[in-house]
Amino acid sequence: MLEGKQLILATRQFAKEDRKKSWYYTISSILLMLICLFGTLFNFHISLKIICSIFAGLTFGRVFVIYHDYLHETILQRSPLAKTIFTLFGLYALTPTSIWKRSHDYHHTNNSKLFSASIGSYPVFTKKKFEQCSKSQQRLYLFIRHPATIFFGYIFAFMYGMCIKALINNFKNILIPY
Secondary structure, three states, X not given: OOOHHHHHHHHHHHHOOOHHHHHHHHHHHHHHHHHHHHHHHHOOOHHHHHHHHHHHHHHHHHHHHHHHHHHOOOOOOOXXXXXXXXXXXXXXXXXXXXXXXXXXXXXXXXXXXOOOOOOOOOOOOOHHHHHHOOHHHHHHHHHHHOHHHHHOHXXXXXHHHHHHHHHHHHHHHHHOOO
């Protein structure tokens, strides 16, 4: 089995983008998502609405993965059209490109490190660290890691964390720059 540098060298040939495939998968996935969303809104029968909404969610996930790859600069770089498409998708997904890229790059650098900021991941405390925290810090830690919070991650991580909180912080920086 290959390891380390040998593995990297063996997989290098697969790290080159096929731009035609990137555009094909981007456009076809977005079109499928839009068709499914249209079917969810405009079907008359409830069973068809349910089927379309399930497929809309699945294709949304697929487009989000493509969006993720675009922001990692692995596909469609230096394309004004791709930038426009993914900027609009980021707004639709409540993950604006600048905020997602900054927080996600931080996440890749600091994921699962003890005592780091919990941007893009859930905080990890040792038992000793948890016991040293104040009661309010302990409650916040438990709230962040609670299954309901994780289940409603769209609201807490995306809507609040990436949109509302980022907007509030941006206004604070504008009003109070230092």
